[in-house]
Amino acid sequence: MRLPRRAALGLLPLLLLLPPAPEAAKKPTPCHRCRGLVDKFNQGMVDTAKKNFGGGNTAWEEKTLSKYESSEIRLLEILEGLCDSSDFECNQMLEAQEEHLEAWWLQLKSEYPDLFEWFCVKTLKVCCSPGTYGPDCLACQGGSQRPCSGNGHCSGDGSRQGDGSCRCHVGYQGPLCTDCMDGYFSSLRNETHSICTACDESCKTCSGLTNRDCGECEVGWVLDEGACVDVDECSLAEKACVRKNENCYNTPGSYVCVCPDGFEETEDACVPPAEA
Secondary structure (H helix, E strand, C coil): CCCCCCCCCCCHHHHCCCCCCHHHHCCCCHHHHHHHHHHHHHHHHHHCCCCCCCCCCHHHHHHHHCCHHHCHHHHHHHHHCCCCCCCHHHHHHHHHHHHHHHHHHHHHCCCCCCHHHHHHHHHCCCECCCCEECCCCEECCCCCCCCCCCCEEECCCCECCCCCCEEECCCEECCCCCEECCCEEEEEECCCCEEEEECCCCEEEECCCCCCCEEEECCCEEEECCEEEECCHHHCCCCCCCCECCEEEEECCEEEEECCCCCEECCCEEECHHHC
């Protein structure tokens, strides 16, 4: 089968300089930042779920320090892993709201098990509950077939701004925005919220972060000894780049076809300067 031609036509250096998509360039809203902090906190709960004190005297630890599951030690471990040192906005929000998170963890978690609902909706009041939008959190106007959920939003990003038009956040799909779309996997799920984490770039579907966790490989990768690996189209017997004098450069999941420096491009060939 003949491979599709994916030529860059001499623009290879520009591929690395493309501006970010408009959506990515938008400044995150308070709701988006709050949701991101909650996602990281929930992921921290997943990561620490199987740990314990391990000091050797478990009975004393549980009696004196309380069980690790609800301990201040576990809370500290979660908080320490919430923000990268370079993430100024995350660290700023954590510093401002650490007392709220501590109060929820030590006193309110059993009464309000959904951290997003308690923290972002009821306490900080920067987000609306699933299915509502706007300053007064009115019911979304998407109809019963397209309700927003904890992973969806009414325009904007689920904050108290919007026109009631229901859409899913990036990575989510389904009428309730609770399913992870292709290229993402769910590492946590409860009644109103999930964490959909991006797969490795080689995976179309996956159950984890690496190229060995793929359920199906993306186009341009093939399964080899349990992992999705890049296909080097430039080394295949059937040439990927078909114009005369054209150079082929392999890229992750694809390739580009480029004329040598100084050669002039035509439809069928890269023409040397002397013949131009």
